[in-house]
Amino acid sequence: xxxxxxxxxxxxxxxxxxxxxxxxxxxxxxxxxxxxxxxxxxxxxxxxxxxxxxxxxxxxxxxxxxxxxxxxxxxxxxxxxxxxxxxxxxxxxxxxxxxxxxxxxxxxxxxxxxxxxxxxxxxxxxxxxxxxxxxxxxxxxxxxxxxxxxxxxxxxxxxxxxxxxxxxxxxxxxxxxxxxxxxxxxxxxxxxxxxxxxxxxxxxxxxxxxxxxxxxxxxxxxxxxxxxxxxxxxxxxxxxxxxxxxxxxxxxxxxxxxxxxxxxxxxxxxxxxxxxxxxxxxxxxxxxxxxxxxxxxxxxxxxxxxxxxxxxxxxxxxxxxxxxxxxxxxxxxxxxxxxxxxxxxxxxxxxxxxxxxxxxxxxxxxxxxxxxxxxxxxxxxxxxxxxxxxxxxxxxxx
Amino acid sequence: xxxxxxxxxxxxxxxxxxxxxxxxxxxxxxxxxxxxxxxxxxxxxxxxxxxxxxxxxxxxxxxxxxxxxxxxxxxxxxxxxxxxxxxxxxxxxxxxxxxxxxxxxxxxxxxxxxxxxxxxxxxxxxxxxxxxxxxxxxxxxxxxxxxxxxxxxxxxxxxxxxxxxxxxxxxxxxxxxxxxxxxxxxxxxxxxxxxxxxxxxxxxxxxxxxxxxxxxxxxxxxxxxxxxxxxxxxxxxxxxxxxxxxxxxxxxxxxxxxxxxxxxxxxxxxxxxxxxxxxxxxxxxxxxxxxxxxxxxxxxxxxxxxxxxxxxxxxxxxxxxxxxxxxxxxxxxxxxxxxxxxxxxxxxxxxxxxxxxxxxxxxxxxxxxxxxxxxxxxxxxxxxxxxxxxxxxxxxxx
Numbered sequence: 001x002x003x004x005x006x007x008x009x010x011x012x013x014x015x016x017x018x019x020x021x022x023x024x025x026x027x028x029x030x031x032x033x034x035x036x037x038x039x040x041x042x043x044x045x046x047x048x049x050x051x052x053x054x055x056x057x058x059x060x061x062x063x064x065x066x067x068x069x070x071x072x073x074x075x076x077x078x079x080x081x082x083x084x085x086x087x088x089x090x091x092x093x094x095x096x097x098x099x100x101x102x103x104x105x106x107x108x109x110x111x112x113x114x115x116x117x118x119x120x121x122x123x124x125x126x127x128x129x130x131x132x133x134x135x136x137x138x139x140x141x142x143x144x145x146x147x148x149x150x151x152x153x154x155x156x157x158x159x160x161x162x163x164x165x166x167x168x169x170x171x172x173x174x175x176x177x178x179x180x181x182x183x184x185x186x187x188x189x190x191x192x193x194x195x196x197x198x199x200x201x202x203x204x205x206x207x208x209x210x211x212x213x214x215x216x217x218x219x220x221x222x223x224x225x226x227x228x229x230x231x232x233x234x235x236x237x238x239x240x241x242x243x244x245x246x247x248x249x250x251x252x253x254x255x256x257x258x259x260x261x262x263x264x265x266x267x268x269x270x271x272x273x274x275x276x277x278x279x280x281x282x283x284x285x286x287x288x289x290x291x292x293x294x295x296x297x298x299x300x301x302x303x304x305x306x307x308x309x310x311x312x313x314x315x316x317x318x319x320x321x322x323x324x325x326x327x328x329x330x331x332x333x334x335x336x337x338x339x340x341x342x343x344x345x346x347x348x349x350x351x352x353x354x355x356x357x358x359x360x361x362x363x364x365x366x367x368x369x370x371x372x373x374x375x376x377x378x379x380x381x382x383x384x385x386x387x388x389x390x391x392x393x394x395x396x397x398x
Numbered sequence: 399x400x401x402x403x404x405x406x407x408x409x410x411x412x413x414x415x416x417x418x419x420x421x422x423x424x425x426x427x428x429x430x431x432x433x434x435x436x437x438x439x440x441x442x443x444x445x446x447x448x449x450x451x452x453x454x455x456x457x458x459x460x461x462x463x464x465x466x467x468x469x470x471x472x473x474x475x476x477x478x479x480x481x482x483x484x485x486x487x488x489x490x491x492x493x494x495x496x497x498x499x500x501x502x503x504x505x506x507x508x509x510x511x512x513x514x515x516x517x518x519x520x521x522x523x524x525x526x527x528x529x530x531x532x533x534x535x536x537x538x539x540x541x542x543x544x545x546x547x548x549x550x551x552x553x554x555x556x557x558x559x560x561x562x563x564x565x566x567x568x569x570x571x572x573x574x575x576x577x578x579x580x581x582x583x584x585x586x587x588x589x590x591x592x593x594x595x596x597x598x599x600x601x602x603x604x605x606x607x608x609x610x611x612x613x614x615x616x617x618x619x620x621x622x623x624x625x626x627x628x629x630x631x632x633x634x635x636x637x638x639x640x641x642x643x644x645x646x647x648x649x650x651x652x653x654x655x656x657x658x659x660x661x662x663x664x665x666x667x668x669x670x671x672x673x674x675x676x677x678x679x680x681x682x683x684x685x686x687x688x689x690x691x692x693x694x695x696x697x698x699x700x701x702x703x704x705x706x707x708x709x710x711x712x713x714x715x716x717x718x719x720x721x722x723x724x725x726x727x728x729x730x731x732x733x734x735x736x737x738x739x740x741x742x743x744x745x746x747x748x749x750x751x752x753x754x755x756x757x758x759x760x761x762x763x764x765x766x767x768x769x770x771x772x773x774x775x776x777x778x779x780x781x782x783x784x785x786x787x788x789x790x791x792x793x794x795x796x
Contacts (some may be wrong), residue, residue, distance in 0.1 A: 132730030
């Protein structure tokens, strides 16, 4: 690609589909890796058919697959398999998120690939991982959120276990897989050989809960759903204002005392029943009423301005329409970036959150059309000419 | 440390406290990096005072800081600062999660450190990042969950915006920082120089929402709280059983048809009103009633067994007490590991979710006692003898 980035030396053969895997390789591509997305001939990634759509093109796909090159390949065809194995010789990393055993059935499992190229790093994402009694269970995001305990601790007292409003299991696994791959790249620089990275959605979600886990492991108490408040300090919660809600994080004594001033109750700062963090946690119900009495008299913006001016952590509970136009988030932090797609046209997509000073991430190319780079990639990697590529396309190998 | 791992060549000077930063360096340490946790002389990381406690020791701290070595250092003392700068010459990575500008005030900002050691990789985690109008705002996890839109899309129709039941903003930032650091390590192998990694809790949470973001960016529709169901397919939701709840992910037509058999309504498999995914999404309310009529007649275990046997993704909504004893999660996947701490004694902590075949992660040493490795580290890195270390401890430099 010839573009500056932290990972321009790495070539990835990316067999992943849908969300967790493509989210991982999106980050690698944003950092300059040459990610070759290999899609099912004639159909492509399932997300090509998932909304939201712009001019018939999936924005789901466009967002997750920017900066990648695309080719089609029929891995069930012996010629397709042979092409893939030849490409593995030229690659650094292979990624997949099939069910465990699928790659072996295709004859391209890790044991085969490492014989072809001992330097290859093989990264797999699956619901439950490649070992253990549940490994063959299919693992969508909601399964991981349920199995890990994440749902059991999200929501309101007396209410139902609640799914986090994004596919967090997939996102956590995608991030974790990128860490595993880059650690294996570092290790390969020392040992000269690659290895297998085995990331499970469930493991990744379990790891995200470690403070929660420790409560049970040490105290034997099963953590409950406690709404928006926090077990270890108060006021650290959401509060209703006249036109919406905001969150306040007055986590320590000094911030609590400041908050008492802001809400016009300076006498509470010295009140013995609220003096220490543990006192306030114990009295969270009455403190919520006291703070909310004040916040309800203000708009979110008024309350935020007054609390923020006093140096107390607080924030409006933002909705997506505000966030994508926020001067900090969309502006300085470039978390939303305008891009162009040959069919969908102009479109704003999510920026990269990995900010590197010397090799900044960038959005350089739009997501590939199905098979867009077949000829380019096969010539570059295997020296095939355009006639050969057309022949393979005609035979359904590509 | 002499122990096998993917990152044994990397030395980290870790100034991070509380959760996001220590979660990042925990993963690096689990993969074999030599992480030297530098704590405030006389006090240490705030989490040493946060529960849950076992024999007076914080399990919060013990879990997040295993595999790290610990020293104390007073960075406000000129001698302490000089020692730190000498250590930077011998290190690969410096991590911190102070408010932006704090390191500069201490005279050890990135510009200073890179003069001392141009190969240093400097990784900062903050609430809002090191650029932009909000950069000086304090950013606890709840602030990031509110500002990013995560809370606005988690919860129930008609209900309140809901905080995910773990410090997800911190966890996402910790994972993202590890990615940035390892990408910078790769880049340094090519360029010979380090760089700054600037990770924001808010950016990391925004990135986790990208499908949700795209709905607004393409359709102009602000995504709402929709409980446990999913916008793009149905039945993909939680359902009540006689003794709890379970989740079912019958995401496509084939799985829907199988589910109709399991729940004893084979006629629905062919019913035109439920034939396609979009039909079922539109009729999610009545489908929830139909599926729940069946699940309510069974225990979670019975319903799970029948649905799972039919190859349909499903899972009980597990609570922490079940998860830490689960034969797959705690057993084969080793997500909970028994360890020993000299004061707290035997304790189970969270395992690593980054599974590497050739350089497996491991829990080798317990979290450091305050200043435990002062002498060892200062002799190893700077050649100081024990008398000198004792003198520095006496003067409050360590």
